[in-house]
Amino acid sequence: MNADAFEQALRAKGAYYHIHHPYHVAMYSGTASREQIQGWVANRFYYQIKIPLKDAAIMANCNDPATRREWIQRIIDHDGERQGEGGIEAWLRLGEAVGLDREVLLSQEKVLPGVRFAVDAYVNFARRASWQEAASSSLTELFAPQIHQSRLDSWPAHYPWIDSRGYEYFRKRMSEARRDVEHGLRITLSHYQTYDAQQRMLNILQFKLDILWSMLDAMSMAYELDRAPYHTVTAQAVWHRGVDL
Numbered sequence: 184m185n186a187d188a189f190e191q192a193l194r195a196k197g198a199y200y201h202i203h204h205p206y207h208v209a210m211y212s213g214t215a216s217r218e219q220i221q222g223w224v225a226n227r228f229y230y231q232i233k234i235p236l237k238d239a240a241i242m243a244n245c246n247d248p249a250t251r252r253e254w255i256q257r258i259i260d261h262d263g264e265r266q267g268e269g270g271i272e273a274w275l276r277l278g279e280a281v282g283l284d285r286e287v288l289l290s291q292e293k294v295l296p297g298v299r300f301a302v303d304a305y306v307n308f309a310r311r312a313s314w315q316e317a318a319s320s321s322l323t324e325l326f327a328p329q330i331h332q333s334r335l336d337s338w339p340a341h342y343p344w345i346d347s348r349g350y351e352y353f354r355k356r357m358s359e360a361r362r363d364v365e366h367g368l369r370i371t372l373s374h375y376q377t378y379d380a381q382q383r384m385l386n387i388l389q390f391k392l393d394i395l396w397s398m399l400d401a402m403s404m405a406y407e408l409d410r411a412p413y414h415t416v417t418a419q420a421v422w423h424r425g426v427d428l
């Protein structure tokens with residue numbers, strides 16, 4: 184495929200973006216409960232805190248200074264230049280806006296095993312793959328500005344109980360995601376030159392889409408169907424809180 188056709192094929196993968204997951208549809212169409220919104224915010228926090236580790240892994244495997252110089256901005260976006268800034272802090276404020284103390288997010292007590300495994304698969308992939316392949320797996324962000332916009336457009340009307348100061352994260356990501364995509368596409372369009380390599384990349388992109396979709400599947404089980412892990416045995420959240428290695 185020439186670069187245009189390859190980019191078209193990448194963009195066509197948007198059909199499988201988690202914007203189409205029923206859990207997400209419920210959130211932006213206004214039918215999600217307070218518990219479902221809180222569950223999503225607390226679980227997605229695990230993605231937020233792992234993204235900088237994923238980006239550091241890509242940099243650790245990358246021997247090109249020019250790429251590292253550009254890629255490092257992603258870590259700064261999430262960690263901030265100093266305490267109290269950056270995406271992780273903004274997400275903690277989103278947590279407070281939906282009624283969750285920051286300690287609840289930081290403790291990871293609400294992170295479901297299925298969410299944890301999906302996010303960990305992304306970090307582990309980035310550790311083991313070539314930096315170009317790991318970089319290209321971030322390209323689900325092609326579709327992210329639209330999903331952030333959908334929340335900004337619909338949540339304030341549907342969920343007046345959410346403090347509007349919590350929406351800053353989504354606002355900030357609109358431009359950051361566009362810039363990330365521009366860099367990710369540059370790497371991807373030049374790296375995958377043969378048809379077989381391009382098919383491999385499309386499979387990597389599907390792997391990443393599967394991660395995002397699987398996270399919402401785990402949340403649907405717990406917060407829509409009332410089938411959190413071990414629900415046949417106990418209503419308590421007995422699952423593990425992560426095993427530090």
Ligand SMILES: O=C(O)c1cc(C(=O)O)c2c(n1)C(=O)C(=O)c1cc(C(=O)O)[nH]c1-2
Pocket residue numbers: 234320321322323324325326327330331356395
């Ligand atoms: O809210 C979302 O639906 C969504 C999706 C994605 C994505 O497509 O991976 C990211 C984000 N948000 C996001 O906020 C973010 O910082 C981010 C980084 C990455 C990545 O793969 O490096 N994806 C995403």
